[in-house]
Amino acid sequence: MSRFKSIVLLMVIASLALAACSSAAATEAAAPAAEEAAPAEEAAAPAAEEMTAYTYADMTLCYPQLGAESDWRTANTASIKQTAEELGVTLIFSDAQQKQENQISAVRACIQQGVDVIALPPVVEDGWDAVLTEAKDAGIPVIIVDRSVSADSSLYAAHIGSDMFLEGQRAAEEMNKLLPDGGNILELSGTVGSGAATGRAEGFRDALNANITILDSQTGNFTRAEAIPVMEAFLKKYAGQVDGVFIHNDDMAIGAVEAIKAAGIEPGELKIVSVDGTRGGFQAMIDGWIQADVECNPLLGPQVMEMGLKLMNGEAVDPETLTNETVYYPEEAEELLPTRQY
Amino acid sequence: MQKIKSFLLKNGPLLATVAIFILVYAIGAQLYPTMKKPQVFFNLFINNGSLLIISIGMTMTVIMGGIDLSVGAMIALTSVASAALLQKNADPVFVMVLMLLMGTALGFVMGCIIHYLKVEAFVVTLMGQFFARGMAYVINESSITIKNEFYNYLALTKINLPFFEKAYVYIPTLAGIVLLIFTFILLSSTRFGRTVYAIGNNEQSALLMGLPVARTKLIVYSFSGFCSALAGIVFSISLLSGYGGYGQSMEMDAIASVVIGGTALTGGTGTVLGTLFGVLINGIIVSILQFNGTLTSWWTRIGVGALTLIFIGIQSLFYVKKKD
Amino acid sequence: MKNNISPFTKFRQSRIFWPLVALLLIFIFDGIYAPGFFKLGILDGHLYGNLIDVINNGAPLVLVAIGMTMVIATGGVDLSVGAVIAISAAMGAVLINPAFGNELISNDILTQNVSRTPLGLIVLANLAAGTACGLWNGFLVSRAKIQPMVATLILMVAGRGIAQLITNGQIMTIYYTPYFFFGNGYILGLPVAVYIVLAVLGLAWLLVRKTSIGLFVESVGINAESTYYSGISEKNVKLLAYTFCGFCSAIAGLILSSYVHSADANNIGLNYELDGILSVVIGGTLMAGGRFSLLASVIGALVIRTFTITMYTVGIPANALLAAKAVLVLIVILLYSEQAHKIINAVFERKGRSKDAKN
Incomplete structure (x- = not known):
């Protein structure tokens, strides 16, 4: 409820602001053009010199989550959100409710916002060509998380996931x-x-x-x-x-x-x-x-963020990373249960 | 003065829809400055291309007092069927024509059952929905990648728009716009269009007036089938694949868009122009949530629900005034 | 001799004839293709078998169908039943255990067999939440004069969002064993859900057949305007119908969440609105409203459930199940269409006549 109130409050403030700074709007309108050019610079700079090493605090990560259909997925969401909070990464998170069209539009929104890295857990393998091309044109690296995609591997930076x-x-x-x-x-x-x-x-x-x-x-x-x-x-x-x-x-x-x-x-x-x-x-x-x-393993937050930072700094990353996984047996279950996070 | 008043009353719901769209967009742009980029606006068309097309078909059906629940499943069926055909190296243009024919035919059959067997449109099209989705899964249960040159070309070629820097749409995006203009003219200035409104107002009296009720009803349901097939083609082009799970519950999004756009479900009133803004409002709410990036998804659903309620409130306000 | 209608003809013209025929057809199919279908055994002191499964996990749908019948009889429709099921289930799960939002689970509170709230209160809260939803629908339809389809569409869209809001977006697993009683318990060898259904059906039957409410409902469905002039409060009849439907959905949500031990706001009760409407249609109540039969709708719901279980048993792949369902509906539609009735009646009458001639 408090969240709702805060939205209403935001809207009220926003409309007041709208009236107050109509002159400021003109300058702001010019801003996006500058922002758009930024990713290209960012990509070029680290390659030229290691002067500007980015940290987690500089990173804006976009994570268009697929939905909340299973415990695995909610644990995955929690891991991403928690890691982002701990590391100070700005997270743009959305939930596609299991619909690919929503996920695609979320990626487009992220591109327009000029985020630094997009981490995408695709709902199905197909259908990502167009939007991945758009991301590439905008100079934003994409990490495919969890499932893989059928699109050409030149369109995304890396894949982290389970086999x-x-x-x-x-x-x-x-x-x-x-x-x-x-x-x-x-x-x-x-x-x-x-x-x-x-x-x-x-x-x-x-x-x-x-x-x-x-x-x-x-x-x-x-x-x-x-x-x-x-x-x-x-x-x-x-x-x-x-x-x-x-x-x-x-x-x-x-x-x-x-x-x-x-x-x-x-x-x-x-x-x-x-x-x-x-x-x-x-x-x-x-x-x-x-x-x-x-x-x-759904706890991919740390791995994703680490790779995102590497990409921002222009470091080489492994294009195909498997998550560390094992098999559990009943004998050890009782002992391990308290340590399970999902 | 009287003229303005009657104009306002006549187009009240439509104007309200447009006003709300602009208001929501302005608030969004104020909160998230990147939303001021023109491309964000055009992305609404790109992302909701298929939804716009089925909503246009749905608008005509609803104006006539009917409903078509099969549209979402038809998108899935069309996408899978065309992907399967293209996998077997069929000619892409032939595939598209075939799909449009199939959609029209299925719509026609449903129209026949509705009109001649006097079964509720709701029930018949629900059956059509089960049938189409089932058939989609029967053709292929997993998603099929489309690797056709022509489809690739259509999917990946950007059309740069004049007057806007760095703004583009894709070729299939234009299909919805063309269809919108066509339907707008069809409904507003042809005899056929007037018949559709007349049936929606009162089927009995339309029949007594000697209007071709049966023919019009069949054409409208066939048109809706055609629209959903076209939407399916657009869908399969933009995703370059076909899958039975596509377009899940999209019929509900379409109905919501139609209602938000000022068309009454009882039939007889409404415009496709309103529907366009209904679709855009749906899209802009989703966009704002995506730009925010911290709001959780359930607010989308609650938001769309609340908006629908507000619009119905506005509508009934206007209709009450009209009656007075 | 003039009014000598044979019991068979009388039965054939009754409302439950066609639904029973459909059920029988599926049973015959089972008899041929899945011989073990009718096997009933006793296990741990309760009956066990496919037929028990049909009535046990068909119970939520039967309840929804009962509520939906009332709504459709008034000439309306309720698209929000699935969402109401989700809200009711979410309410129960949250009262047993709090939802922790987007944190990773790091303590044992969530998996303990305890509840924060007494069971009676949980049930009451479930029912209250659902009934409130029904009341809301009824209010929109009867007072705000919004068409039923749109009015309930609002809750259908927003409802699952509200359910997610309640559970904080989590799939809530329930570990509190007393709660499982409604979906998995047995009394005298029969599932608890069956008794709940019978109780609701009994209540509904008393309501519509022993008071004049049933007549009111039918008359509202047939002609709302003339009902108004005859002094019946059309508004209150509609309000009652939708509230009752919400109440039924709430019980369905209670049973379902107890049966699957969890509340999943996205998936619980998915497509129940469609199956519910289908049950009523199979039961022969017209979508336009008017005459209705609760029993026929109940059989309609059982037809759908038996059909689904049969598909699982026979091993028809899930992808063909939807198409098969469409065929079933198509048959039902044909059975009910006036034209088809005329043909079938003509056939029966000819047979009857030839028999008379022989005698």
């Missing part, structure tokens, strides 16, 4: 260990067509032992609400035939566990491998439901 294919492979290795004698498993996949779902599914199949059969696969859209009915229907259809389940994220795993509980199955009877490593997932490991959780 979804590798996560799938890791999950398959865990499943191979859990079911050494083979068996039948089910798959609860993420949003149809999303890079994470496709990558994890392909990686999983790539590394899965031949004696393990995937009986069925259905999407749960990465959400709990949809995972429960799908799992319920699965359990009735394949009652007694299933040995394990591969689930594409922890949110769906938590939902699926509810369905499994309701079916009267004891913890550990079904071997579950999930991806993410959220607190909910850890809790489920402690309770014995999940046997292995492949980490997909």
